[in-house]
Amino acid sequence: MTIRLSSIQKIYKVGVERVHALRGVDLSISKGEFVAIMGSSGSGKSTLMNILGCLDRPSKGEYVLNGKPVAKMGAAALAEVRNQEIGFVFQSFELLPRSTALQNVMLPLIYSPKRWMGARKRARGALDRVGLGERVKHRPNQLSGGQRQRVAIARALVNEPSILLADEPTGNLDSKTSEEIIALFKQLHADGQTIVIVTHEEDIAGHAERIVRLKDGRVMSDRKTTEDPIHREYLDRMAVAAADMAKHDAVSAASNGAPLAVAPEVRGHGEAKVTVATTAAPQPVGAKTGNTGGAA
Amino acid sequence: MIIVRLIMQTVILALAQIWTNKVRAVLAMLLIAVGAGSLVLVTGGFEGFKKNILKEFSSVGANKVWVFPRRPPEARDRFSWRQIRMNVKEADGMLAKCPSLERLTPVLEFTADAQFGDRRRPVVKVQGIRPIWHEIEQRFVTAGRPFSEIDLEAVRNVCMVNDKAIEELGLPGGGPGNYILVGGRRFLIVGVVETKSVSPMFGQNDAQSEVYIPFNTAMAMKPDWGIFVVAQTRRPELFEDAKAEITFYMRKIRNLKADDPNTFGVEAIEQYIAQIKRITTMIQVFAGGLTMVALIVGGIAIMVIMLVSVTERTREIGLRKAVGAKPGTILMQFLVEAVVLCLVGAAVGLAFGYSVVLGLKMIPNSPLPESAVPTWAAMLALVFCAGVGVIFGMLPAMKAARLDPIDALRHE
Numbered sequence: 001m002t003i004r005l006s007s008i009q010k011i012y013k014v015g016v017e018r019v020h021a022l023r024g025v026d027l028s029i030s031k032g033e034f035v036a037i038m039g040s041s042g043s044g045k046s047t048l049m050n051i052l053g054c055l056d057r058p059s060k061g062e063y064v065l066n067g068k069p070v071a072k073m074g075a076a077a078l079a080e081v082r083n084q085e086i087g088f089v090f091q092s093f094e095l096l097p098r099s100t101a102l103q104n105v106m107l108p109l110i111y112s113p114k115r116w117m118g119a120r121k122r123a124r125g126a127l128d129r130v131g132l133g134e135r136v137k138h139r140p141n142q143l144s145g146g147q148r149q150r151v152a153i154a155r156a157l158v159n160e161p162s163i164l165l166a167d168e169p170t171g172n173l174d175s176k177t178s179e180e181i182i183a184l185f186k187q188l189h190a191d192g193q194t195i196v197i198v199t200h201e202e203d204i205a206g207h208a209e210r211i212v213r214l215k216d217g218r219v220m221s222d223r224k225t226t227e228d229p230i231h232r233e234y235l236d237r238m239a240v241a242a243a244d245m246a247k248h249d250a251v252s253a254a255s256n257g258a259p260l261a262v263a264p265e266v267r268g269h270g271e272a273k274v275t276v277a278t279t280a281a282p283q284p285v286g287a288k289t290g291n292t293g294g295a296a
Numbered sequence: 297m298i299i300v301r302l303i304m305q306t307v308i309l310a311l312a313q314i315w316t317n318k319v320r321a322v323l324a325m326l327l328i329a330v331g332a333g334s335l336v337l338v339t340g341g342f343e344g345f346k347k348n349i350l351k352e353f354s355s356v357g358a359n360k361v362w363v364f365p366r367r368p369p370e371a372r373d374r375f376s377w378r379q380i381r382m383n384v385k386e387a388d389g390m391l392a393k394c395p396s397l398e399r400l401t402p403v404l405e406f407t408a409d410a411q412f413g414d415r416r417r418p419v420v421k422v423q424g425i426r427p428i429w430h431e432i433e434q435r436f437v438t439a440g441r442p443f444s445e446i447d448l449e450a451v452r453n454v455c456m457v458n459d460k461a462i463e464e465l466g467l468p469g470g471g472p473g474n475y476i477l478v479g480g481r482r483f484l485i486v487g488v489v490e491t492k493s494v495s496p497m498f499g500q501n502d503a504q505s506e507v508y509i510p511f512n513t514a515m516a517m518k519p520d521w522g523i524f525v526v527a528q529t530r531r532p533e534l535f536e537d538a539k540a541e542i543t544f545y546m547r548k549i550r551n552l553k554a555d556d557p558n559t560f561g562v563e564a565i566e567q568y569i570a571q572i573k574r575i576t577t578m579i580q581v582f583a584g585g586l587t588m589v590a591l592i593v594g595g596i597a598i599m600v601i602m603l604v605s606v607t608e609r610t611r612e613i614g615l616r617k618a619v620g621a622k623p624g625t626i627l628m629q630f631l632v633e634a635v636v637l638c639l640v641g642a643a644v645g646l647a648f649g650y651s652v653v654l655g656l657k658m659i660p661n662s663p664l665p666e667s668a669v670p671t672w673a674a675m676l677a678l679v680f681c682a683g684v685g686v687i688f689g690m691l692p693a694m695k696a697a698r699l700d701p702i703d704a705l706r707h708e
Binding site: 082090096 | 301
């Protein structure tokens, strides 16, 4: 068992008020798992992530990370644990702007004296792993968003952490780049890396093998992704939406005089009566027909 | 090895940080540079001044010792002039009993009027000396001859004069061979004593007329007059020994009891030199200390830019902490940055100070030709600048080290 949290509580003092961010969370994550932690804002997921990442200590409860009880450790000891056991991936990448990709990746090694020997080689290896072997000398402003996040992932991996902890890793990326980053996570997972992703996007969470949902500082559900009712509902909803989209496109295409064709997988998700008003003046159709093909 | 590499890495990191904030860093470094520069400049210039003074003192003769009658200041009325005045017997016995002394002469000094023809100088310094006096004072005879033993034995009325006396009395033919009246006695001028250029701080130059007569002749003229002794130690550093020996000898010969104060004085030029060295060094250190105020001002500037830097780099600090930097490591990073800033400033200041001091030395007719930056001042400047870096870097560094990584990463 890589991670074991038992009855974790976190209480913040805001002025004289005490805010219970976590009200007793039990969570175990085994080596090699790919877990998504979900929850709306205020659910305590950020607090849980900070505790998981040893950035913060729980007010009550036990946290055993890779055999080490870390709940009561001091700041310096926690720093060492973060260095050795945890690789962070942040939403906004957090790369040092004036350092090269290689220097950024080497950052955790600077704070890990026993890894100074061969640090450069190790950092190059990590960049190779994320597919940026050719970009070692580039500075963040010379890299695209996806490449920056890859550098950040390489930095997270460079010390061979027990957990890769990603906080909304695709939050600042377009959907195509997001898919690439998710594909990279899946690849790392396939290689045996334990990954914990904190997100509020169902489609990102869908790539994990397990979803932990938080609500009001408690674990609301903790299921395999395929058995998670909320996620299934989401998938259905998405399918309907896709069908609607396809229909809409079909309608606009038809109104423009294109032949009507509904893809077989859309057809299964409900029926829609298509009324085509032919009074609309015929228009140039090039772009629209192209779209129809994409949706169908 | 590993420690060296860590320090190197931190220093390189610090230099890189300084480089990214050039303007700001240069301004702060400038203040430090002004401080360090003025420190070496003031001490270096003062070193030249000190050497000048010491040179003037040495020109009198570094190994000279005077012994003279003196009423003890704590018991002025206990001793009469008869008891304290020195006599020839005391002077003559001194050389044999004081092994640190090379040579000595008793001197009987008085003033008298000197006259040549209708030219008359009312107050002329007259000194009764022995021939060895020339060796002690390093003033020799430029024309004619010195006194001989016969002049002394026979108590002859012969004299020597200096160039000023020749000029003031209007002596023809350079002096020797003429007769002058000194205190009403007729003296034959046998020689001319050279005028030695010594510091205007000491009277013995060409400013006034001087007449020298044989010691015995002077004794015959002023039998009740007090005398003093001018002696020379074998080496300048023996002045303490010489003083002790003379004191012991004089107390013994005067039969002073254990609780009697000294009825004579012993002074060595070397002792004044040592004292002046001490005083000037003190002034030098004090003036140098004042310039450190500028360094402190520079230190405050360093602190301000470091505080700004910490605020600006809050996210970076948060990230570094997240990937495993301990509070102590962050503290070190910022301290090293402050110290590097200060040391770079100090290096610039030292270079500036050294070149100005070099300039002081090189300019023609420099008033301070011996200016030189003392090594201790340069070292002090460096050490103090590093200290300023540590002290004024501590607050920003602690601020950085104490940042909470979560808050720091959230900082905009």
